[in-house]
Each structure stands twice: as structure tokens, then as C-alpha cells.
Amino acid sequence: MKIAISTDGHDLNSRVEHRFGTSRYLIIIDTETMAFEIVPDLGANGQGSGMQAVAVAIDRKVDMVLTGYCSPMGEEYLSAHNIKLLTGVEGTVGEVIARYQNGDYDYPRPSVPDDRISRDKLIHALKVSGEQIFKIMPIILGVILLIGLFQVFVTEEWVSFIFTGNRALDTFLGACFGSLIAGNPINSYIIGGELLDFGVGLFGVTAFILAWVNVGLIQLPAEAAALCWRFALVRNGLSFVLSMLIATLTVGILSFI
Amino acid sequence: MINPRLSNAIPKRRILQKWLFPASVLGIYGILFIEMPDKAFQAFECICKISVNVLFPFCLVFILMVFLNLFLTPLHITKWLDKGVCIRGVLLTMTAGILSTGPIYAWYPLLKNLHKRGFPNSLIAVFLGNRSVKPFLLPVMISYFGWAYTLILAVLNVLGTLLTGYSVGFLVKK
Structure with a gap:
């Protein structure tokens, strides 16, 4: 089983980073072989949209994510790719892995991807589209105004x-x-x-x-x-x-x- | 629509900067209304005409954007990229480029990351080239240039991006 853990360092003694989305490093561990890989330079540095770590987790086909907190949007993406998410995790990466293997954590329920168009999804799509139109509108308005002058x-x-x-x-x-x-x-x-x-x-x-x-x-x-x-x-x-x-x-x- | 900075709020300063351009042009109109009102009215008529022309295509654009935002997420794009130089990889990269939106600056970090991980230069060029083909903006182009022109241009443009991608891959070795 492949597990991704958000962390502030690049070894097993590093502490679990609270926010998954803006974590600087991810440690991806195979619990059967205990081989692990560090994914550095996620580019978030505590800021940004917070989707880079989620993208990496999906890209590396991990089975589970252990972290302190994951945004609802990140959770939605992980869930859509059948990746289990366990939040509220604290301590060093080594301690977390040990606790996980001892069965100290409750397994989250496997999530079922929901492809239906819900009201929330529609509102979100309308909001994002509105924002995108709003972003390009000033330049379009300026261009139309300039064309008016140009034509005269x-x-x-x-x-x-x-x-x-x-x-x-x-x-x-x-x-x-x-x-x-x-x-x-x-x-x-x-x-x-x-x-x-x-x-x-x-x-x-x-x-x-x-x-x-x-x-x-x-x-x-x-x-x-x-x-x-x-x-x-x-x-x-x-x-x-x-x-x-x-x-x-x-x-x-x-x-x- | 696929915008990598989907959830970022727009800082107020950036909003103000964006509105600076139309506000400056409006300022010119203000001066024009005082100095040459007849010219200002002529320009105003032109604006009304253009606005009416683009209103309907803009509504279509908005509807298409909502549909894309409903069914596609940034992660679809990141999944489609990185498939390697095979026909499927090229087709998915082209699709990713066509469906990606937002300023190009927002995509550079992702492309840089892919580049570092060995993603071929040719496919990065294909992705960038296909950003110029925007199906949801085509209603505006059709309203100005007609169906036939729009279709020919879009097809040739897509083919052109393949040629650019191949040439970049050949000329820019890692």
C-alpha cells in the first residue's frame, strides 16, 4: 500500500505538515517494503492554490493520504481518484507510520466518486465562470472603447x-x-x-x-x-x-x- | 474551464490595475465629450454597435465556460499531460492545451515542473500552441468571420502546433 504524508522535511524524523495542500514535501511510503520517496519542491511554500500536493498524490497513484488537514476541494479530487484520506494526523513521519501499522488510526471509509451534477457543483461552475469573465472584461471593455476612438x-x-x-x-x-x-x-x-x-x-x-x-x-x-x-x-x-x-x-x- | 489558480482570490490591487486601462480610455472620452462632443457621440455609437455585436456570442461563451467548469478540473489536465510522445500522449497534450485557460503565467510553474521531470520539449510546445485554440471563444470569431473561416483556421492552427512541436523537439535538445 502506498501512503503519501505531508511533511516539513525530507526524512522520517520530519514532522507531519498540517496543511496537505501547501506542504513543501511529500513522503510516499510503500508500507510493504518500507521504501520511501521524497517529493521535494512542491512549489507551494505555504502559499498558492494548494493543488500541487494533491496532483502529485494522484499522479503517483497512492492509496492513502495522511495529513493534518486537507481542503474540501483537495478532498474532492482525492476522493474522485479513490484515494483514502485520513486527517488530524500529528507527530513525526516515523511515528505516524508506526501508529498506522499498529492499527491505531481508524480507516476512513472508501470514497465513492460522484459524477452527478449537484447544485453545489453547478453553483461553483457558475461562480468560476463568472470570475473568469470578470477577469477578462476590463481589457475587452478597454479594447471596445479604444476601437470607438479608432473608428472616429x-x-x-x-x-x-x-x-x-x-x-x-x-x-x-x-x-x-x-x-x-x-x-x-x-x-x-x-x-x-x-x-x-x-x-x-x-x-x-x-x-x-x-x-x-x-x-x-x-x-x-x-x-x-x-x-x-x-x-x-x-x-x-x-x-x-x-x-x-x-x-x-x-x-x-x-x-x- | 481549467485554470490552475482556480481557488485564488484576486487581490484588490490587481483588480484595480486591470480596470486602469478601461478607466484611462474612459477618461479620454470624458475630455472628448467636453472638447469635441460630436466626435464623442460618434465614438459612442460605434461602441454601442460593437457591444450589440458581441453580446450574443458572449452569452454563448459564458454557457460553454460553465459546461467546461462543470465537467473538467485542473487535475484532468495534469493527468492528460505527462503521457509521453505517443499518439495518445500527443492527442491528450493537445486537448489539455485547448481546454486550458487562465493567463499563461499561471501555467509556467507546471510546465517548468514537467520540463524538469523530463517531459519532452516538443509536447510542451504542442501544449502552448494549442492554448491558442479556444472552442468556447469561437462564437465570437464566427460572428466576425463566419463558420468556414473559423473552422479552416482552427484546423490549420492545430496542425501547425504539431509542426511547431516537432520542430522544437528537433531544434531544442535537452
């Missing part, structure tokens, strides 16, 4: 000065503008739609939309920090070229339909 003050002559109608150049420029700005794709659809009304060709608009979502100059340092500079540069460079290629293909196929 920027004339079609100005736009045609930049997007000349040369398909190759327009596609390149569209991809360049799209790469400079980043954000929710929905904004690129709205801006792209308005650019079309201004007479910008579909090549340029499509390249703009594709580069907006696939290339991110602003987030390049963050991507490089997470995955290395070479990865970030190669991926963004390829995505830039592909955004122009796909734009050309899309409009080409569309013209045949």
Missing part, C-alpha cells in the same frame, strides 16, 4: 498607408503587430473584425490573430525563465513564421470554397 479618428487612408494591400507585406505586418501585443484571444477577434471593416485584407488580419495568440514578445522572458531561452526563442520564432504561413493557407483555401 483614424481614417481608412491612414490604415491603408500601413496595410497597403500587398498581401505578403500585409501578412508580415499583421504578424508583427500580433506578436507585439498579447492577451485573451477574444480581443484579437474583435480588433481583427474591426480592421476588416477598415479595409485591411484578410491575410493581414489572419496573421494578426494567429500571432496574437501564438507569439508573445511580452511574455518571452517568463517563458524563457520557465523553459530556457533557446526553447522560448525557437518556439516563438517558429510560431511567427507559421502564423504567416497558416494565414496564407487559410485565405487561400477560403477563396476556393
Whole structure:
């Protein structure tokens, strides 16, 4: 049986960490062989959404989690993956294992995953969706307001000065503008739609939309920090070229339909 | 929708920062109403027109978001990732990318963790690329560009991410 225990250190003398979700380490022990594995650097450091430890427990296919406290959401996920949860556990990891093997703890009942849509789940989904809409709303509102100004003050002559109608150049420029700005794709659809009304060709608009979502100059340092500079540069460079290629293909196929 | 920071409350400062942009543009409108009221009214008419155009697609977007939030959790995504470079692994990574939401910054820690554990660069690139395909936002795109365009673009975009993934895997060796 594989047991995951939240802990503040990386050996059996470490104490059980009270909160499972924000635990810094997990010790995963096979109770038959007593072989154990330390999962360090869970990234929570006492903060965060608290789902990393839960994800690890599920990923490593443990049978049981022993901890001080686990959030209701974490409990729900563990339960959905048939992982037993025992809370209120205190002491060092070694003591806890010994108590567990002596049968000092009451086994929790095996949980049954509930796939039905309950009222609570629906309310939660509505709340989360509302929050997600609320998060993107300020930028969308700002974009719509800006487009209003754009339509009044920027004339079609100005736009045609930049997007000349040369398909190759327009596609390149569209991809360049799209790469400079980043954000929710929905904004690129709205801006792209308005650019079309201004007479910008579909090549340029499509390249703009594709580069907006696939290339991110602003987030390049963050991507490089997470995955290395070479990865970030190669991926963004390829995505830039592909955004122009796909734009050309899309409009080409569309013209045949 | 799959957002790794699902349960985090948004700090007040960040909310204020987000509203700074529309508030600044509204400020420009305020000045415009005083200095050039006719232009301001024209701009206002444009805003009304755009808002009406996006209202219905936005309602559809919200309904789709609720459905996704009902049936998918962040853990589905973490489970789908990490299946390795096989057809199933690639398909699940693509699905994970398509269904993932939230700012990309929220996903970097997870990707970094996967990267450290030996998750292939090609699949990370596939995941990132497929984040650009958002089925629940398509009603807005369809309202502006039509079905045919949206479908062709989405399919080509997905195929393009595979090409990017393959190329990244080839060019960026661990």
C-alpha cells in the first residue's frame, strides 16, 4: 500500500505538515517494503492554490493520504481518484507510520466518486465562470472603447498607408503587430473584425490573430525563465513564421470554397 | 474551464490595475465629450454597435465556460499531460492545451515542473500552441468571420502546433 504524508522535511524524523495542500514535501511510503520517496519542491511554500500536493498524490497513484488537514476541494479530487484520506494526523513521519501499522488510526471509509451534477457543483461552475469573465472584461471593455476612438479618428487612408494591400507585406505586418501585443484571444477577434471593416485584407488580419495568440514578445522572458531561452526563442520564432504561413493557407483555401 | 489558480482570490490591487486601462480610455472620452462632443457621440455609437455585436456570442461563451467548469478540473489536465510522445500522449497534450485557460503565467510553474521531470520539449510546445485554440471563444470569431473561416483556421492552427512541436523537439535538445 502506498501512503503519501505531508511533511516539513525530507526524512522520517520530519514532522507531519498540517496543511496537505501547501506542504513543501511529500513522503510516499510503500508500507510493504518500507521504501520511501521524497517529493521535494512542491512549489507551494505555504502559499498558492494548494493543488500541487494533491496532483502529485494522484499522479503517483497512492492509496492513502495522511495529513493534518486537507481542503474540501483537495478532498474532492482525492476522493474522485479513490484515494483514502485520513486527517488530524500529528507527530513525526516515523511515528505516524508506526501508529498506522499498529492499527491505531481508524480507516476512513472508501470514497465513492460522484459524477452527478449537484447544485453545489453547478453553483461553483457558475461562480468560476463568472470570475473568469470578470477577469477578462476590463481589457475587452478597454479594447471596445479604444476601437470607438479608432473608428472616429483614424481614417481608412491612414490604415491603408500601413496595410497597403500587398498581401505578403500585409501578412508580415499583421504578424508583427500580433506578436507585439498579447492577451485573451477574444480581443484579437474583435480588433481583427474591426480592421476588416477598415479595409485591411484578410491575410493581414489572419496573421494578426494567429500571432496574437501564438507569439508573445511580452511574455518571452517568463517563458524563457520557465523553459530556457533557446526553447522560448525557437518556439516563438517558429510560431511567427507559421502564423504567416497558416494565414496564407487559410485565405487561400477560403477563396476556393 | 481549467485554470490552475482556480481557488485564488484576486487581490484588490490587481483588480484595480486591470480596470486602469478601461478607466484611462474612459477618461479620454470624458475630455472628448467636453472638447469635441460630436466626435464623442460618434465614438459612442460605434461602441454601442460593437457591444450589440458581441453580446450574443458572449452569452454563448459564458454557457460553454460553465459546461467546461462543470465537467473538467485542473487535475484532468495534469493527468492528460505527462503521457509521453505517443499518439495518445500527443492527442491528450493537445486537448489539455485547448481546454486550458487562465493567463499563461499561471501555467509556467507546471510546465517548468514537467520540463524538469523530463517531459519532452516538443509536447510542451504542442501544449502552448494549442492554448491558442479556444472552442468556447469561437462564437465570437464566427460572428466576425463566419463558420468556414473559423473552422479552416482552427484546423490549420492545430496542425501547425504539431509542426511547431516537432520542430522544437528537433531544434531544442535537452
